[in-house]
Amino acid sequence: MKNGNTHITSFTSHAIVLIVLLTLTFLSVSVTSYHLGAFSVTIALAIASVKVATVISNFMHVKHESLFIKLMISGVFVLYTLVIIITFIDYHLR
Amino acid sequence: MSTHSIHSEQIESETGKLGMWIFLLTELFLFGGLFLVYAVFRAQYSEAFHAGAQELNAFIGTLNTVFLLVSSMTVAMAITAIQKDKKNLAIFLILITLILAGLFMMNKYFEWSHKFELKLYPGSEVLKNLPRGELLFFGLYFMMTGLHAIHVLIGMTLLAINIFKIKNGEVSSNHYLHLENSGLYWHLVDLIWIFLFPLLYLIT
Numbered sequence: 001m002k003n004g005n006t007h008i009t010s011f012t013s014h015a016i017v018l019i020v021l022l023t024l025t026f027l028s029v030s031v032t033s034y035h036l037g038a039f040s041v042t043i044a045l046a047i048a049s050v051k052v053a054t055v056i057s058n059f060m061h062v063k064h065e066s067l068f069i070k071l072m073i074s075g076v077f078v079l080y081t082l083v084i085i086i087t088f089i090d091y092h093l094r
Numbered sequence: 095m096s097t098h099s100i101h102s103e104q105i106e107s108e109t110g111k112l113g114m115w116i117f118l119l120t121e122l123f124l125f126g127g128l129f130l131v132y133a134v135f136r137a138q139y140s141e142a143f144h145a146g147a148q149e150l151n152a153f154i155g156t157l158n159t160v161f162l163l164v165s166s167m168t169v170a171m172a173i174t175a176i177q178k179d180k181k182n183l184a185i186f187l188i189l190i191t192l193i194l195a196g197l198f199m200m201n202k203y204f205e206w207s208h209k210f211e212l213k214l215y216p217g218s219e220v221l222k223n224l225p226r227g228e229l230l231f232f233g234l235y236f237m238m239t240g241l242h243a244i245h246v247l248i249g250m251t252l253l254a255i256n257i258f259k260i261k262n263g264e265v266s267s268n269h270y271l272h273l274e275n276s277g278l279y280w281h282l283v284d285l286i287w288i289f290l291f292p293l294l295y296l297i298t
Contacts, residue, residue, distance in 0.1 A: 006177065008174060008177045008178065009170070009174055010174065011171055011174055014167050014170045014171050014174065015167065017167065017170075018163060018164065018166075018167040021163045022160065022163060025156065025159050025160065025163065026156075028292055028296060029152070029156055029296065032292070032296040032297065040296075040297065041297050044292035044293075044296050044297060045289075045292065045293075047292070048288050048289050048291075048292050051288045052285050052288050052289070055166060055281055055284060055285055055288070056281075056285070058170075059166050059167065059169075059170040059277075059281050059284075060277075060278055060281045061170075061173075065111070066108070068112075069111070069112065069115055072115065072116075072119070073115065073119070076119045076122065076123075080122070080123070080126050083126070083130065084130060084133065087130055087133075087134065088133075088134075088137075091134060091137070
């Protein structure tokens with residue numbers, strides 16, 4: 001839409017985001033090749049979460065969206081985290 | 095264009111994107127359910143999941159991650175191109191995305207057919223005789239990557255439709271909601287793979 005709210009992200013900033021994502025990918029591949037046990041699972045998932053947050057805010061333009069959409073998306077991620085936590089609490093207390 | 099129609103297009107764009115996001119969030123829960131099943135069984139059968147993950151080729155997994163990340167960028171760039179009214183560039187970038195998606199699917203085809211050669215497929219005798227944990231790992235592997243591959247195919251179809259819409263002017267620098275929403279769907283495909291990749295290929 002051609003109105004005041006439109007934000008056009010430049011080609012260069014898309015390319016920079018890609019370089020960040022690729023670096024994180026190779027970082028997670030090299031970290032997990034050291035066989036750090038349970039620790040490597042945590043690192044791999046932490047890196048994946050950073051990558052997901054980067055894609056959502058940059059490629060999916062969420063950083064330029066309304067507060068409503070931002071809250072809705074983060075709310076769903078909080079909800080999903082709660083689902084995981086509650087499932088594991090239930091699983092450990094059986 | 096009158097002020098009124100600009101205003102209504104802006105509303106259409108905002109509500110259209112909101113609707114797309116609500117749909118994408120339900121998709122996240124579809125895969126989220128599978129991730130939850132994976133997490134619980136992995137905690138229960140960590141040795142077997144370890145053995146199962148070693149059967150997978152981390153190199154192909156990494157290559158496919160690179161394909162999807164680059165394709166996410168080209169889709170994002172296609173939106174920038176259409177906003178700047180560069181139609182041919184937008185079409186070119188969508189075509190690159192489709193080629194990368196095709197390469198991803200080709201790798202997936204080789205990967206799955208290798209598993210099938212080893213008689214590792216849902217319902218096979220070899221798979222049934224594996225320890226319970228490995229059976230669960232491969233069940234989840236086929237289910238998760240299969241469901242993801244269906245999403246890749248749907249995303250490719252949506253993007254291909256956009257090429258025609260740009261050509262006949264339905265998608266233009268004034269009106270590109272269709273391309274934006276197809277792009278959002280494509281990024282979802284990427285997001286799911288970002289989690290699938292370490293869970294299936296890296297955690298050994």
